[in-house]
Amino acid sequence: MVGIISNTTAIGVQASLKKANSETASSSKRLASGERIIEARDDAAGLAIGTSLQGNVITLNAALTNTAQASSLLGVADGALKNIGEILSRQKALATQATSGTLDATTRGYLNLEFKNLKDEINRIAGSTNFNGIKLLDGSIFAPAEIKTDAKANATSVQGVLTFGTAGVAIADGATLTINGTVITFDTTPSSDPRQADATQTTIAGKATALYNAIQNVINSLDPARADDKANLSALKFELNDTLGQVTITSKSSGTEFNSGGGREINITGSVTFAAATDLTLNGTTALNVATVYDLNTAGGVAGVTGDLNAGKFATGGTSAYDSTASTFARGTVSDSILTAIDVVAAAAGAGNATGVNTSGVSNNSAFVGKVSGFKAVYSSPDRVDLSIKVGNYTYQAKNVETTPAADTIVRLSSIEDGGGFFDLQVNDSATSGQTAVTNQKESDDFAARIDKAFEGLNFFQKRTVSSYVAAGSVFPTGGTTQSGNLSGTSFRLINSSFENLKVEKVKVEAPVSGGTEALIEFTINGETFRSGYNNFGVTTALGSSIAAAANIGFVSTTDPQKVLQFTNGAVQIDITNKAEAEGLQKAFEEAFGVGEGGTSLSFQVGTKSTDTVLVQMESSATNNIYRNADGNVVDISIDTLANANIAGDVLDKAISTVTSLRATIGALQSRFAYAASNIQSSIQNQDFARGIFLDTDVASESTNFASSQVRLQASISVLAQANQLPQSLLKLIG
Template structure:
């Protein structure tokens, strides 16, 4: 080969071959490392597309298999409960036959009836306690009545045990005469008892007579208003017509103890009272602090911005805002606890029914606490933000909500996002878990200084949502006290995290749909009058005639079963689901809750009822058996489909390791040879230099 100064052809050829061999070796190494012959789309685009779809379907099918397995476990649990109830019915039938025989005396029948009633109650216990993933599977006891307005001069008892606010009893309890009112003998002429009426899951029992449609209220302004949809505010608005009251805070004054309020904001002025400036000692509560200005205006809008079709609306858009400024105009944004205490006192004196404090610190204030004591004693609901430091306990004064002196009329509020996750910045419920609720507090749109709107985040935004919700409930149920309103919020909150109040979520996210369920008030006359009449210090039976669910529901959907739709495939058609019906087997559903065997006649009636109950139970178990078999076949089919799909995917994408290793070895040799030849090619230039010496 000719020697050239400007071009080394041998070296160029060797380098080009080396690059090709190195690329091939790199590709082999990538395939061997991945275990797949298609590492990127350039390897085989069609195979990658088909294989990816198969892989996605396999993953979904695996989850469908889990669904089928879990559903089968649920059905087996229900079947086990039904088997035990069947055994109990057998024993009850024997007792009924025994009691119906003529040779027994009334005393002996009474003893037999004692066991019979105990077994009947055990059916209810089993049906109510049979759960899967926190859901009652086979228990239903009719309407559920929850104490919302406590008796003032007595106590309500269930089977002799006193009930408190938020406690419940069932339709079966009423039917069996288990619910009583006992007067305290104070001599008061009247008393009252208020209950909400729901199904066993805390939802509406049926169609509420006279209620409107929630969607009527869900316009663009509603949707713009952060969090209203999450707390189901429109449902509460729609029920006001049914109750003959208001549901948007009409007539309710909410004090906003904060940085002040933009007193000229077009979406606030119609609902704004004059207020005052505690920090500066004047009557101008304008939101004008350079450091934190806008905060109080934002809070006020969340509570009661008008519903005018522009921008955003408050939860209680007909409530009145009493602005109480506790941040001095010329300050750096700090707050004196003594000013907060004075603001609370001022708000109570001005007739505020609710106080919102989107503020706080790390330490308690005796002055603040004393002012809160006086406020709750006056029937005021106090709402305070938990704080934004991601601490395990609420800040102060929110943490004071658990103090006995707060009397259950104060709530701490944590913040959530739009996916119902706890906001990362929010302080947790901690020691105040029983007095903490949550509400949306991330990217909340509301009014801001300068007649504008702004998005802000914080427990400062969650707290006014709860305050506004309290105003909605105060206007919807004007007969409830402040303490009863806070209990209504906590006991109807959507439980999050661990079951019951926990140290992260407290009681959960407030839910106005549950909180606004219809209520029935019983007027109790002492000596005479009322829906229920008792003597001074005496007691009376609360009956169906007094508490009639049909008085607030135009139709009642009493469930006799729980219907589950189990997803066992990956498409969206109805054929991809298996329906599982779990029939309720409480004594109420089986027609046994009123049966007894204390006489021969009653025993004969019980025998007939027990035969019917056994027929229902056998039919229910047969349905379970069919569902269980179908789920088993579905799970087996899913397993086979997954196996075959994996085989197809493997054929498309998996690598023949032995063949690829042979290729990799040969390519590695070529790379080594290429390196050597490249070196040899460069030797030609040295030969040229020797000629020039």
């Protein structure tokens, strides 16, 4: 229908005009901005993907800058190391020249003057070489791994309870009770023997008290003949409950070694007169009789638990101080004749405490390391003192110590506090020590001072588990896919006299040399080299080319052979037969200890994620790190004498090798960053291309769209002008 009120034709043409105008405007914006997506509604999915790719490209460009900076930094370090290497070569030439037998001291002194100046130049270069203020060769960007050890007071003690029964009946005259080797005799006739208990008591309270008093009499005895009994009972804590007729016995030393089946059992034996269950019971169930030796925790007693720092004993027939289940050891030389010498072999052979100082009974005391001093002697009676010392949170004490024994005598100092254990001193006979009987407090102080003096030559070591070692997973040879071992279930323990600020600086694993059978493993801890070739007690034992499953091996310090790093393998043999296996094990150990993961290393992000990094760390190239002897120990060198020149030559060979190794490490990093840069450039190219597909205007296609929309726009305008004239044309029909 054709009318003059509505013009549907014009309305339709208007819609086409708007659409053509919108398309023309959009094409104009795309062509003018170069962006395919002007508004999110244009392509929401494409915008999300393209924006993500654009972010990656921006990040990768920054990462490419990082690789360039890292390469520049490494170039600075390599140039400095090159100069240090040349200086070392010159020093080696001087050292070789100084070995000539034709040189006199004056001429050799001239050579030594240049030699020392070159040493100073090495240290100057190492201390001043930097990149943007970051020192590169002074060791400040070297990231060793901190060693943390377990040292909690979590070992517990074995305990048992003796209970007297049969109220109204006295204990038979002559009945005996043996506690930890000391025989207590119940007797109706009083005597001076401190081991005698009153057998006239008929109440359970009286009988328990009689036993308790006899025990205390032995511990406080002045009788030199009772020294061993004093030591036996001083290892235990006794508590009386006269109401229940009980004496509770607790080991002062903590750990399973004092349980049933342990090597230092605390046992109890009663005579036949205790055969009836109601006479005397242990832990409420066992009747004591002479035919059976009962462990303290038998039948309902409390078993001791081994903790981080448990007490123990030397192995029978052992040849090392560390052939022991104990955690604390005395090492060194007694420096006063008041005590007998340290005799580890005698103690390990089963004599137990036949050594000047035996700390194998110490437990739960992390402070019992390094130097120990501070003995106090309180005068108690002529020739007797109460000897004590506080170590950490524990005070160790021995009552009525004889100062001038006629024979070597064991003095046991037991912890007053629960769980600290005890340690033994073997006091020399007075003829050997020259000690005179104390008669007053001043002389008692002098006696304590001699004990301190004896301890000056001693160091105390502890064996602790390295808790910062995180062992897990297979060990793969470099470039291989078949495991050569597995660190799951492995562990390290460190025997040392100090555990403050310990760090693993380097791990080195080398396969046997051609024709050889002995691999080499070294750990550098605070500058000390711990080397393989020992068992876990520090006794020389070949490593071979593998570590057997469940094997225990040791790494001994080349500086102080008393320091041992112990390793216990898990259920899988670890092979070190070739270079690839050695490199794989070295990497696994480094990761397990965290070597190179410290905050002092430099990190360069070379990818789109913060975890995609390359760490750069460099050891110090100063002479206090590279001048090392064959054992890996830092030494100072000169060429002022023929002997020193010969030594210097060997040290310089090792220093040149060390610097060469440092340069090789830098070269490997330079190569890695070069490949990283190449990969980043490839990623930028590909991801930017992908980004362009989603976000960039296709000019050829869009220009065609723009021309088409312009034609449609012009056509719409022309047609709309004519459509608007249709109603006017209809008026001609009316008139």
